Amino acid sequence: DKKEPDAKIAKTEEETSDKEEEEKSSKSSAGSSKSGWKNWKKKESVSGGEESKITYCHWLLKSEPESRLEKGVDVKFSVDDLKAQPNQTTCWDGVRNYQARNFLRSMKLGQQAFFYHSNCKEPGIVALVKIVKEAYPDHTQFDQKDPHYDSTSRKENPKWSMVDVQFVRMTKRFIPLSEIKAHHLAHKADGGPLKDMMLFSRQRLSIQPLTQEEFDFVLSLEEEKPH
Numbered sequence: 001d002k003k004e005p006d007a008k009i010a011k012t013e014e015e016t017s018d019k020e021e022e023e024k025s026s027k028s029s030a031g032s033s034k035s036g037w038k039n040w041k042k043k044e045s046v047s048g049g050e051e052s053k054i055t056y057c058h059w060l061l062k063s064e065p066e067s068r069l070e071k072g073v074d075v076k077f078s079v080d081d082l083k084a085q086p087n088q089t090t091c092w093d094g095v096r097n098y099q100a101r102n103f104l105r106s107m108k109l110g111q112q113a114f115f116y117h118s119n120c121k122e123p124g125i126v127a128l129v130k131i132v133k134e135a136y137p138d139h140t141q142f143d144q145k146d147p148h149y150d151s152t153s154r155k156e157n158p159k160w161s162m163v164d165v166q167f168v169r170m171t172k173r174f175i176p177l178s179e180i181k182a183h184h185l186a187h188k189a190d191g192g193p194l195k196d197m198m199l200f201s202r203q204r205l206s207i208q209p210l211t212q213e214e215f216d217f218v219l220s221l222e223e224e225k226p227h
């Protein structure tokens with residue numbers, strides 16, 4: 001099977017098989033996660049912290065901010081590129097992984113997502129976007145000149161979908177992968193909200209769901225000074 005690249009958006013994901021790959025996160029030190037976790041515990045105790053079955057209502061969307069040619073086409077798409085679009089809105093096309101496609105099809109109007117810069121010197125979260133159009137057929141699958149053309153997809157039964165997203169705001173600061181990972185490792189040990197975050201079990205998946213707890217905790221990091 002081809003491996004899916006570590007990023008994408010509107011333009012960069014190779015086709016992979018339906019079979020999920022098991023991937024292990026590379027080792028890194030847990031770092032200090034105490035302040036974020038302490039603040040989270042306070043917030044959780046105020047809200048009651050009731051347990052319920054996992055539901056995904058937020059998302060993480062990976063995109064490559066640096067130029068990379070795929071079949072002669074530059075697949076770069078940074079948050080600045082999104083902000084430069086009419087109404088700061090674009091279609092999120094080019095997804096060619098079945099699990100990522102199914103997540104796209106699950107997205108609901110108005111749901112928020114993190115815009116994540118990937119496959120770059122320092123990956124991490126740079127902005128918030130929202131879903132402004134639910135899943136519909138991805139036009140690039142039928143375009144023979146597009147790097148994501150799929151000759152096996154039929155217009156009467158398209159294989160691939162996309163959504164439209166709109167820029168909401170930049171995060172108050174850049175939240176690097178290394179910092180999120182430090183919290184994830186600490187939470188795996190302590191039972192915190194990032195203990196099962198998909199970013200570390202399916203690293204190459206370009207569309208990832210987040211629980212409310214995961215989204216809230218990661219968003220709370222923008223208020224903290226970087227470690």
